[in-house]
Each structure stands twice: as C-alpha cells, then as structure tokens.
C-alpha cells in the first residue's frame with residue numbers, strides 16, 4: 001500500500017511533473033525511495049509503462065524498486081565500453097527495436113544514484129541525449145524528465161574514494177547539468193520516517209553522518225549489546241562488511257540447528273552464445289540469485305524479491321517448512337499468516353525486456369547475517385552489528401549499517417570505535433555546495 005507523502009516528498013514529485021529534473025537527497029530513512037515510487041506511479045499514469053524506465057546500479061537495489069540495472073538497460077553484457085561504442089552498437093540495425101524502446105522513454109528514474117560510478121552516469125546521459133532530436137541534444141538527457149534518489153553520505157560506488165580517479169555519479173558534470181541551472185534541482189527531504197525521534201538513535205545518526213559522533217554516542221550504541229548471548233536474538237539480522245563474513249556467520253547458525261537441510265539448486269537458461277557474454281551473464285545471474293540456497297526449518301531468511309505491495313524484498317522471516325525444490329513456507333516477522341514462497345524466475349534482459357539469461361531459484365537467502373551493501377535501501381526491523389569481527393574501512397559503511405535500524409531498542413552494537421566511523425569528503429562537499437546554492 002502506498003504511503004501518504006509528507007510535504008517535502010509531495011513537492012519533489014510535483015516538481016518532476018512541472019518540468020524540472022529532481023535529485024532527492026537526505027539522510028537514511030527520510031523517504032527517498034518512497035518518493036521515487038510515487039514518481040514512477042504518476043509517470044506510468046502519464047506516459048504509460050514504456051514511457052518510464054527505473055534503474056539502479058546493483059541488482060539488489062534494482063530489485064527493491066522493481067527496476068533494472070544500468071548495464072542491462074544499456075545492453076552492456078561485457079567489459080567497460082566507451083559511451084560512443086555503446087551508442088554505436090545500439091544504433092546497429094539488429095538493435096533497432098531496442099533503440100525504439102529508448103526513444104519511447106519520457107521519464108528516467110534512478111535509485112541509489114550515488115552508488116553509480118560517474119562514467120556510467122555519463123554514458124546513460126549521453127545515450128539519452130543522442131536519442132533526442134537535434135534541437136534537444138543541448139539539453140541533459142536530451143530533455144527527458146529525470147528523477148534520481150540517494151544520499152551522497154552513504155555507501156559510494158564500488159572503488160570510489162576521495163582519492164580515486166573515478167568519482168560517484170553525483171560528482172559528475174552531467175549530474176550538475178541535469179540537476180541545476182534552469183533544468184533541475186537537488187531537493188533535500190527533511191522528514192524522518194525510519195527512526196522515531198524518541199529514543200535518541202536519530203540524533204546519534206545525524207551526528208555520525210557528518211563525522212560529529214561524540215564519545216557518549218559511541219558508548220550509547222555499544223551499550224545496546226548488553227550481556228546477552230547473541231544466539232538469544234534469533235530474529236536479529238547481523239550486518240557484515242563483507243560477503244565472506246556474512247556467509248561464515250550464516251553457516252555457523254545453520255550448523256547450530258538440528259533440522260534436516262534442503263538445497264535449492266538454481267536452473268539456468270543462457271540465451272547469449274559468445275563465451276565472454278556467457279561468463280558475464282553467469283556473473284550477473286549470481287548477483288540476482290544464488291547458485292544454491294541451503295535451508296532448513298527454523299532458519300532466518302530474507303526475501304530477495306518483492307512479492308506483493310506488503311511483502312517487499314528485504315522482509316525477514318523464519319522457515320516453517322520446505323517443499324524441496326518447489327517452495328518454502330515462511331513466517332515473516334510482523335505478519336500473522338505464513339506465506340508460501342515459490343521458486344521464481346530471475347532474468348537479465350536487454351533494453352527491450354528480451355531475456356538474455358534466466359535463473360530459476362527460490363527468492364530467499366539465509367539472513368542471520370547479510371552485507372551492508374545488500375541491506376542498502378532496506379529498513380531492517382532488528383539489527384545486530386559486531387564491529388570487532390570484520391573490517392569497516394569503507395567511507396560511510398558504519399552509518400549505512402546502523403541507519404537500517406528503526407530504534408535503539410531494535411539495535412545491538414558491539415565493538416564500535418571512533419576509527420570505524422568514516423565520512424566521505426565528496427558527500428560532505430555535495431551538501432555544503434547545496435547549502436551555498438540555497439543561500
């Protein structure tokens with residue numbers, strides 16, 4: 001069910017339909033993704049399904065908003081081609097139908113935009129600009145409506161740091177052209193919908209975001225772990241910096257359950273033929289759904305795909321029963337009735353929605369622990385983070401992790417030290433420049 005937007009969210013939506021490009025930014029939980037969903041709904045009402053494209057960098061972020069990855073939209077299945085070579089390929093006669101799909105797009109919607117590398121944002125902008133009439137080629141994205149959402153003070157694109165040559169999408173010239181001057185605006189959302197203000201978590205996060213964490217904040221967060229053994233919080237999701245650490249925790253927890261194990265093995269259909277494309281397709285399928293998922297009764301799982309308006313990707317629950325290879329009965333936290341989750345099809349498609357590769361797999365993963373990257377964009381009802389068990393060197397990683405929680409009550413933190421809290425200079429610069437623009 002759609003939420004009722006607050007004043008800032010509604011204003012951002014109205015701006016898009018009055019002809020402005022809009023980038024909504026703001027802290028975790030201020031409602032950027034909900035605003036994005038409202039823009040998509042209204043855009044589809046106005047321009048139809050084909051008139052709106054929803055994009056994100058990672059498969060998991062795209063899944064959360066029922067969108068596509070940038071690379072699949074641009075039909076780049078291999079390598080790191082230049083914007084000119086992407087355009088050249090799209091203009092080939094064999095890609096005529098894909099090109100006409102791009103021509104039909106009137107609204108481009110991008111979630112978690114700061115996680116996109118600058119060069120990929122430039123490529124997307126260039127392709128859309130070249131797909132416009134010659135009179136509109138001087139306009140960003142060829143004059144199409146553009147809406148982007150994300151927080152430059154959360155996780156940046158992979159490999160993008162303050163000293164790297166590559167920058168995040170929001171530090172590019174094409175971003176500035178799209179969302180400033182007379183074409184658009186960067187809009188800061190001021191609501192806070194994930195964390196209530198009552199128990200102090202919101203204040204702690206506000207300070208952490210700008211590198212102003214106090215010793216008292218660190219002590220408050222570390223005091224949430226208490227003296228209980230972590231095994232007593234079976235419904236808490238542990239967040240880890242790296243896949244390998246999340247997998248190790250899940251394996252340990254699975255071993256502690258006495259129930260019979262069931263392995264869901266994926267079934268792949270690959271429709272591309274070139275060996276490099278096949279390799280790339282397999283790597284992308286792996287990001288959408290695991291090769292094999294081992295489950296048993298009592299396991300904590302996360303849904304990796306939105307099944308209905310009130311059962312969204314990121315929902316956590318406990319396995320009640322397994323129908324091997326077919327379905328899993330899950331009791332999702334906060335729902336009275338268990339849900340049967342069936343094996344689903346995960347596809348990599350080209351710009352015209354033609355399937356390049358398909359993986360059939362159960363849309364569930366063991367979720368005693370997940371990575372912060374996978375959790376980005378999610379609200380996680382109960383979060384546990386042991387900072388002493390993995391490395392937390394990435395900028396903004398600690399903030400991105402802790403901000404998944406809804407309150408101090410629903411958070412367990414251990415081993416947090418000042419050096420774990422890193423902000424990102426380019427993110428700080430983004431907000432400072434915005435303030436200067438706003439006067």
Ligand SMILES: Nc1ncnc2c1ncn2[C@@H]1O[C@H](COP(=O)(O)OP(=O)(O)OP(=O)(O)O)[C@@H](O)[C@H]1O
Nearest residue numbers: 003004005006028029030031032033034193194377
């Ligand atoms: N206007 C609203 N009224 C009620 N709930 C809302 C509203 N806007 C957002 N929410 C809820 O608040 C939570 C956080 O919202 P959302 O995911 O849109 O925030 P976000 O800014 O995208 O967060 P993040 O930066 O972590 O991705 C979600 O559970 C969402 O449904």
